[in-house]
Amino acid sequence: MKVVIIDDDRLAADALKSILEASGEVEVCATGEDGADALPLYERYLPDVLLTDIRMKNIGGLEASERLLRAYPDAKILLLTTFNDDEYIVKALKFGVKGYMLKQDYQNILPALKAVSLGQTVFGTQITEKLPHLLQRRETFDYAARGVTEKELDLVALVAEGLSNREIAERLFLGEGTVRNYLSGVLEKLNLRDRTQLAVFYLKYR
Amino acid sequence: MKVVIIDDDRLAADALKSILEASGEVEVCATGEDGADALPLYERYLPDVLLTDIRMKNIGGLEASERLLRAYPDAKILLLTTFNDDEYIVKALKFGVKGYMLKQDYQNILPALKAVSLGQTVFGTQITEKLPHLLQRRETFDYAARGVTEKELDLVALVAEGLSNREIAERLFLGEGTVRNYLSGVLEKLNLRDRTQLAVFYLKYR
């Protein structure tokens, strides 16, 4: 398995190279020091996997990945980083990066590398813990703190399904006027103007 | 590495077992035929990884995973399935499942298994392709196919921000009546009744 490493931290790059080559299964074709090296080195060696840091002096690993993937959509890229930043992960995945691991996990990088070379996607242990949160990434809102009661919240949910006041009233066995009053109160508590804003708000902060 | 396999397809389970044991790195402690076997077998053998099918006669792999993870939150579970269903993936990840692969990818299961045993998360090749879409999970909708034009879509976007007709008109340098007419047209094309339903719809199928 051929690998190219990009990392502006010489020490880290060399350590990685040693570990990988010690396995006897990996050949580190080249190491670069900046994101700008990614594309030329990739084209020259066509490695199975490109292993790159994210934070680098000139061009970062994310940008480098984007460029490389634009030119070679099937390139397998494994991002290595010290930081565990949600934004980075989401962006990287959108580009088509195949793996995302923390440097502190470097002892366990070999299996991840293999999986990536097969086209699978791998997330390091620490990233794994964040995944569920990332998938349903939705800000939360404490309705109770604004004085919105459970009953009111039921109404709001129906508003967010597109029901009219009359329909909501029927559904909950209330008077239509009552529904209007309730919603009016909710609107005031949340500083909103009309039911549409309410629906949008509710869908955003479920 | 100790592994327990759960699959109601005897043939598949045996094939898997052969492949894994042929590597010399995996010991298949036991194989079960139903999700109900997962917990007892896990407790008995405490495997590094539990490999389980999703669709099974009695209790499915998802439910089994949920139960197992409730009892042993650190259990490493790798789901195997024939079906590539978004819903399943999201659910599984929420429970804390560490891997999700298609059966057709069984040749490449060993590296994935290793990665999972280290606490990493792995997605099979076919799943990988869906990941970016899953992250900003949003069903798509072909507005053009319903005759909704770009200009109309601009209006809809503003509705979904909670603007009133008057505000939209100002923003786009249109008459308020024009805005109403446009939106009225859109509502008809999409079979919706009012702006709230429109906003909800738009936020769902961006």
Place this chain on the structure above:
DNA sequence: AGAATGCCATGACAAATGTCACATCCCCGA
């Protein structure tokens, strides 16, 4: 018991919304 409180409802009203039937205006093809 009387007062206070919460929950549900009504009626009245202004504003916003959705629908419809027309006007313009402008461009483009016959």
Place this chain on the structure above:
DNA sequence: TCGGGGATGTGACATTTGTCATGGCATTCT
């Protein structure tokens, strides 16, 4: 050049929506 068709606009109208004032009941507190 004419005429059709699209984009834009207006006015009228019924409906829905949001607000407010108010009242009836229960339950609870004093």
